[in-house]
Amino acid sequence: MRTHVISLRLLSVFLLSFMLTLAACGQSSNSQGSGSTPAAQPTPTPALDAYGTPIAIPKTAPQRIVSLAPSISEILGALHLEKRVVGVDAFTNYPAALAGLKKVSSSSGFNVEAIVALKPDLVLSSGGLSKKYDTQLSQLGLQVVDLPSPNISQTLDQIALIGRLTHTENVAESLVTQMRQQIAQIQSEVKGTPAIKTLLEVDDSTPGKPYVFGGGSFGDEMASYANVANIFHNNTTNGGYPQVTDESVIAANPQYIILTEDPLYGGQPSVVYKRANWGGIEAVKSHHVYHLNSDIMQRPGPRIVQGLRCLAQVVHPDKFSGALPDYCTASV
Incomplete structure (x- = not known):
């Protein structure tokens, strides 16, 4: 059951990699020469759905x-x-x-x-x-x-x-x-701060082979906005959500580890501290392992701003006043 639930959660995350640009409505000028016939206005370019089909707006x-x-x-x-x-x-x-x-x-x-x-x-x-x-x-x-x-x-x-x-x-x-x-x-x-090396983990349902945010993913873009150096930025496999090895994480030696999976399915910092051979990683030695609310870190909706704020404040705490907001570690 646990594997099946995780696969469904990962499906919604992996689908984030298929990015189709929404076409903005075209804008046109309404100028006309003196005594001339008004120029025909170009038809606005409609937004497209997930299949590339124009979307009809209800009347x-x-x-x-x-x-x-x-x-x-x-x-x-x-x-x-x-x-x-x-x-x-x-x-x-x-x-x-x-x-x-x-x-x-x-x-x-x-x-x-x-x-x-x-x-x-x-x-x-x-x-x-x-x-x-x-x-x-x-x-x-x-x-x-x-x-x-x-x-x-x-x-x-x-x-x-x-x-x-x-x-x-x-x-x-x-x-x-x-x-x-x-x-x-x-x-x-966070402008001007050092881009600290960070692991952004999506799922660890397969021991020793975690899924992570890679290049081109939603989380990788969020890291860029927060001035965070995603250690797997150059790995674009699996649509930007590569499954990596413990060895590759250890070799990259991140200074921070951010878990974005629900604690019920492995997103628990205490588990990371017990992973075999991870004790020498800088993030583990300095106790810089954090879990952030899965929904605001993986769900492209109005709360992405909260996810961005949480990531930026965890990695650059000196740039923000006050404690980390409660929504950063909440389960909903």
Whole structure:
């Protein structure tokens, strides 16, 4: 059971590597010469879904929304759409108002009958997590939008897009502006600091062969924003989520070790201190092994700013006032 649960969690993380750039709406000038016919305005370039298909924006605001991904649920919550969401996936655990809604999936997959029974006018998914079911749901007459797996900057674009899909553009625009400001502030706090060598571990379900954030991954980009030197930045295998060896970690000798997996599945610093042959690693010797909230470190939603803040403060504590925020180590 433990292996099966871990594989599902890793699936959602690995899908982050398939980054399809969301096309921004085109902007055009509205100038015209004196006495001339107004120039035809170019059609805005539509955003694309996870399959490269243009996304149609509903003409009226959806009133019954089903979320098939926890990151989508968090975005809907941040847009204050709790009362319009009628169903969520099994891994949605935040915000609380959505976590208690009807679950339309389980460890074995999505329940099409349960989704249809909720009579949604919009079904949202991310990164192809529901690929097996998207066509089936569409053929049953439901509007399904499966969004691309985003990196950090694309997450902001995706929040704005969901604002358009749900007709909450102003709320989304305000949220994105606030997040951009927070990210810029964190970057300014760590500017000029040394980029300390750090291991960013995703999962250690296979002893001696942990999965890590590699080059091109969501976590690697977060490390860059936090001025942290990811020791596996140059390893882009497995879509940016390589499975490495203990020997490679020991050879890299990180100064910090950050665990991003749920403590129930191995993300416990106490376990790291007991790993065979890890005692000589600088991070272990100096007791710089930390666990950070899995959801804010692995989930591309509104709380990425919290994850970035936590990572930056753990590695560069002298640049931040006050204690590490509680959300950094929380389980939800």
